[in-house]
Amino acid sequence: xxxxxxxxxxxxxxxxxxxxxxxxxxxxxxxxxxxxxxxxxxxxxxxxxxxxxxxxxxxxxxxxxxxxxxxxxxxxxxxxxxxxxxxxxxxxxx
Amino acid sequence: xxxxxxxxxxxxxxxxxxxxxxxxxxxxxxxxxxxxxxxxxxxxxxxxxxxxxxxxxxxxxxxxxxxxxxxxxxxxxxxxxxxxxxxxxxxxxxxxxxxxxxxxxxxxxxxxxxxxxxxxxxxxx
Numbered sequence: 001x002x003x004x005x006x007x008x009x010x011x012x013x014x015x016x017x018x019x020x021x022x023x024x025x026x027x028x029x030x031x032x033x034x035x036x037x038x039x040x041x042x043x044x045x046x047x048x049x050x051x052x053x054x055x056x057x058x059x060x061x062x063x064x065x066x067x068x069x070x071x072x073x074x075x076x077x078x079x080x081x082x083x084x085x086x087x088x089x090x091x092x093x094x
Numbered sequence: 095x096x097x098x099x100x101x102x103x104x105x106x107x108x109x110x111x112x113x114x115x116x117x118x119x120x121x122x123x124x125x126x127x128x129x130x131x132x133x134x135x136x137x138x139x140x141x142x143x144x145x146x147x148x149x150x151x152x153x154x155x156x157x158x159x160x161x162x163x164x165x166x167x168x169x170x171x172x173x174x175x176x177x178x179x180x181x182x183x184x185x186x187x188x189x190x191x192x193x194x195x196x197x198x199x200x201x202x203x204x205x206x207x208x209x210x211x212x213x214x215x216x217x218x219x
Contacts, residue, residue, distance in 0.1 A: 065178045071182045083211070 002091055009068075012038035019047055034073030051075035096139050100161055107125045110135035118160035127153050132161075134185060154174050 002065035003010065012035035019031065020043070030048040045064050051071050052056035066074070096112075097103060099119075104112030113124040128135045129165045133142070142150075154160060159167060175183030185192040191204045202208070 062163070063178065065174060066180070069178070069180055074178075076181060076184065 009039040010037060013043055016041070016043070019043055022047065031049060032073065036070065036075065038071050040066050040069055040071060042067050052065065053077045095111055098147060102161070105139050105150055106138055108135060109133060109137050114137040116154075116160050118158065118164040119154075127158070132181060170213050 001040045012033070015031070015033055015038055016034050018048045022029075022031065023043070028048070030050045032050045032052075034052045036051060040062055042064075045067065049062065049071060051060055051066045051074060051087050052058075053075040054077050060071070096105070097208060098113065099116050102111050102116045110124050110128060113119050114121065115153055119127070125135065127150060130197040131146065133146055133150070172183070172186050177183070183194050189204055189206070190197060191201050195201055195207070
């Protein structure tokens with residue numbers, strides 16, 4: 001079920017302030033974050049994030065199309081390299 | 095056969111059901127359209143006057159997205175998800191369920207016919 005409209009989108013406050021501070025100073029360094037559940041708001045457009053996926057940080061440059069999605073949607077948490085190829089006994093695919 | 099919204103030609107059925115042959119028109123929209131055009135939903139499709147059909151057509155044109163336009167819109171929405179590399183786009187690309195359903199078993203609508211893997215159930219070596 002989707003979130004109640006009354007509450008508005010969930011935005012991680014610390015992250016939001018960090019983005020604002022960066023906008024003021026004009027710095028362009030990527031922001032490291034663990035806040036995967038944070039909604040991407042229009043203010044985030046043009047900012048580069050490094051989103052934690054449980055193991056490493058995935059770099060993401062936010063574009064206008066991504067507004068309304070969550071940060072976590074762009075940092076996959078699972079690795080699937082395809083099933084074992086029985087004949088060769090090794091992993092096939094990528 | 096009446097032509098409504100491009101090429102659709104439902105006939106002999108009550109207009110309320112005939113309209114639902116249009117991609118993008120279901121029970122609710124069919125009822126809405128007929129109320130707006132003030133046509134009795136029980137009338138058979140082939141007993142509508144030219145005037146009625148023109149009326150229905152103009153209502154659909156002005157306020158509903160149907161057929162090709164709707165298919166294009168849906169396709170664009172999916173393409174958008176793929177382009178921004180979102181999780182949901184990735185699921186669409188791989189032909190797996192998009193909304194978090196299990197895939198250990200079932201999920202056959204998305205995955206297509208069963209592809210049997212030889213020796214899957216046997217003892218893993």
